[in-house]
Amino acid sequence: MSADLQFTVEPNTKPASDDQRASILANPGFGQNFSDHMAIATWTKEQGWHDARITAFGPLELSPATAVFHYAQSIFEGMKAYRHPDDSIHAFRPEANARRFNRSAQRLALPELPEEAFLDAVRRVVTIDKDWVPAGGESSLYLRPVMFGSDPYLGVRPSAQVTFLVMASPAGSYFPNGVKPVRIWLSEEYTRAAPGGTGAAKAAGNYAASLVAQAEAVEQGCDQVAFLDAIERKWLEELGGMNLYFVLDDNSVVTPELSGTILEGITRDSILKLVTDLGHTVTERKISIDEWRDGAASGRIREVFACGTAAVITPVASLKWHGGEVQVGDGEAGPVTAAVRTALLDVQYGRAADTHNWMTRIC
Numbered sequence: 001m002s003a004d005l006q007f008t009v010e011p012n013t014k015p016a017s018d019d020q021r022a023s024i025l026a027n028p029g030f031g032q033n034f035s036d037h038m039a040i041a042t043w044t045k046e047q048g049w050h051d052a053r054i055t056a057f058g059p060l061e062l063s064p065a066t067a068v069f070h071y072a073q074s075i076f077e078g079m080k081a082y083r084h085p086d087d088s089i090h091a092f093r094p095e096a097n098a099r100r101f102n103r104s105a106q107r108l109a110l111p112e113l114p115e116e117a118f119l120d121a122v123r124r125v126v127t128i129d130k131d132w133v134p135a136g137g138e139s140s141l142y143l144r145p146v147m148f149g150s151d152p153y154l155g156v157r158p159s160a161q162v163t164f165l166v167m168a169s170p171a172g173s174y175f176p177n178g179v180k181p182v183r184i185w186l187s188e189e190y191t192r193a194a195p196g197g198t199g200a201a202k203a204a205g206n207y208a209a210s211l212v213a214q215a216e217a218v219e220q221g222c223d224q225v226a227f228l229d230a231i232e233r234k235w236l237e238e239l240g241g242m243n244l245y246f247v248l249d250d251n252s253v254v255t256p257e258l259s260g261t262i263l264e265g266i267t268r269d270s271i272l273k274l275v276t277d278l279g280h281t282v283t284e285r286k287i288s289i290d291e292w293r294d295g296a297a298s299g300r301i302r303e304v305f306a307c308g309t310a311a312v313i314t315p316v317a318s319l320k321w322h323g324g325e326v327q328v329g330d331g332e333a334g335p336v337t338a339a340v341r342t343a344l345l346d347v348q349y350g351r352a353a354d355t356h357n358w359m360t361r362i363c
């Protein structure tokens, strides 16, 4: 039964050779190479969760009528496994990902996965593929749990069959040449999430809907897009896949409050605690786009940074919109941004005491 879902292990009979793996790990990039194994489990209305396996990473065979292709009933997570100086391997707050996965599942009418099964799948994939966890710099093994409607049926209803997968992809430093502040494009035409919609869920469709705005940002010479609330088009929400933080001239820190349309980032939540540890006052509240524009121009806003699992903490150099651009500070990473970034990475890579009990040793 689903409460004690057991993953059986079918070792990959054709794993990458040591040489192949070493050459991938020498320059892993992001999201392009995958380890030897994945976790997979199936849910049906009749049987609940079953057929849970750790097996060779490889293609799935799916009917063209598979529900997810047509109706986007799909959610995912993003998390990392880190190699510590003593070669032990650790995950950062994996139980928070397990909980959020179930919140997302509920919104997308997907079945809940017992948190223990989620954690067990992650643990087993990382353990069997521990040689795929890179060492050095800010490299990690990026883990991608995903759940989608896999019923071969074109009727519109919650899928009666669902697939859960965990794949693992070695990732290099996000900024191999040093942290580079990004330019942000303000999307005035497109919004990401509306009240009552799926913005607070890590739903695949949210990303599909953000791509055209992201493409506009790139056309404008920017790196990322910032979205406003869908009703007043006034309040800052977040980027396509990262939350936002502001450092003010009195050294206080603010971040947009969770409004039901913002994705509740685990990095965002961790930073709330880290900036307090660093001696800053931190407030979650509404931040208008005018507060950003005027505050950056007047110097009231000293630093802006974005945060998420993949890029950790990314300094923001400027905000651009149709008809103008304003630089933040001197356009370089500010001291608070740098201190928060170091504090978080030091915990994740085992260089600082884990005072919040965030790390889970996997093997």
Ligand SMILES: *Cc1c(COP(=O)(O)O)cnc(C)c1O
Pocket (backbone or CB within 6 Å): 078, 202, 238, 239, 240, 241, 242, 243, 263, 264, 265, 266, 267, 268, 307, 308, 309, 310
């Ligand atoms: C995943 C995600 C984030 C960041 O969440 P973390 O848990 O910090 O990785 C922020 N915004 C969106 C829209 C996301 O999908």
